[in-house]
Amino acid sequence: MATHLEPDAPRSxxxxxxxxxxxxxxxxxxxxxxxxxxxxxDSLNFPExxxxxxxxxxxxKPERRLREMEExxxxxxxxxxxxxxxxxxxxxxxLMPQVQSFNPFILDIPLVSLDPNGLYKMAEGLGINVEVNTxxxxxxxxxxxxxxxxxxxxxxxxxxxxxxxxSLQFCLCRVAFARKVSEAISWDEVAEEIxxxxxxxxxxxxxxxxxxxxxxxxxxxHISGRDLFAWENKTFRRLx
Numbered sequence: 463m464a465t466h467l468e469p470d471a472p473r474s475x476x477x478x479x480x481x482x483x484x485x486x487x488x489x490x491x492x493x494x495x496x497x498x499x500x501x502x503x504d505s506l507n508f509p510e511x512x513x514x515x516x517x518x519x520x521x522x523k524p525e526r527r528l529r530e531m532e533e534x535x536x537x538x539x540x541x542x543x544x545x546x547x548x549x550x551x552x553x554x555x556x557l558m559p560q561v562q563s564f565n566p567f568i569l570d571i572p573l574v575s576l577d578p579n580g581l582y583k584m585a586e587g588l589g590i591n592v593e594v595n596t597x598x599x600x601x602x603x604x605x606x607x608x609x610x611x612x613x614x615x616x617x618x619x620x621x622x623x624x625x626x627x628x629s630l631q632f633c634l635c636r637v638a639f640a641r642k643v644s645e646a647i648s649w650d651e652v653a654e655e656i657x658x659x660x661x662x663x664x665x666x667x668x669x670x671x672x673x674x675x676x677x678x679x680x681x682x683x684h685i686s687g688r689d690l691f692a693w694e695n696k697t698f699r700r701l702x
Contacts, residue, residue, distance in 0.1 A: 465534050467541040469548075471510030475588075478549050480507040481571060482585050485554070489685050490621045491575040498560075503567035509542055535564060546571065553580025578624060579631070582681050607690065607702045609639035618702070621685055630656055630674040631681075638691070638700055646697045668696045 468474055484499040485491070501508050539559055546556040555574035562568040575581065607618040609625075614632055616623040625632050633655040641647055652674070653666035675691055675698055682690040691698045 465537050466512045467545055468510040468512055469545055473506055473508060473510040477501060477507050477509050479588055479590055481573065482581065482588065482590055485573050485581065486585060486684070491578040491581065492622060493576060493624060495575045497573050498570045499573060500568065500570050509545060511538060535567065538567065542569065553577035577626065579626065579681055582684060609635045611636060616682065618686060623682060623685055631678045634674050634678060641700065643700045643702065646699050649696045
């Protein structure tokens with residue numbers, strides 16, 4: 463029987479959303495952290511497959527039919543792996559799914575975090591809201607927040623938020639953490655920092671800076687439960 467994974471089907475999309483949501487529950491997502499997420503064929507979080515019965519040979523002997531069923535499971539395993547690799551791309555490594563049961567078909571999906579910022583961006587694009595435990599004492603009292611530009615990362619309490627070197631967020635942090643908490647920073651100061659790092663001569667307007675500000679602020683809030691910055695009239699300031 464020919465089996466095909468349907469990447470745009472609702473169940474397939476639900477599978478990706480479910481894996482992201484489960485992964486983000488395991489914050490902080492440091493580089494190399496591995497999380498296993500289980501999916502089952504009898505749930506709505508399993509990719510959609512189409513079995514083409516027109517290609518099925520009804521005259522197969524029982525032994526041959528059993529062998530084809532086993533091959534079908536193998537094809538599904540590879541199809542799911544390829545599907546998730548294409549979806550998660552470079553920010554999360556998807557290792558080969560581990561079979562836990564054949565009836566129903568249950569898989570453990572090992573996910574390895576490489577770039578949490580990329581995962582947050584993907585989650586936001588899919589409309590996923592990540593709940594933050596605001597009862598956590600560390601989220602109420604962060605203490606000093608530091609930016610280490612040599613690693614680079616934001617450091618607060620016992621948590622760390624990786625920042626890609628030379629990225630737009632990296633440039634924003636360099637400017638923001640050269641100033642004191644609550645000191646106003648104009649958007650064009652960040653634009654100058656960005657243009658000094660980039661080689662494409664792409665000019666930055668205030669909307670581009672605001673987008674970078676909002677993205678970094680959301681990433682920080684996902685982990686800490688608090689805003690890092692406040693924005694008003696094309697200027698922003700650090701809150702902590």
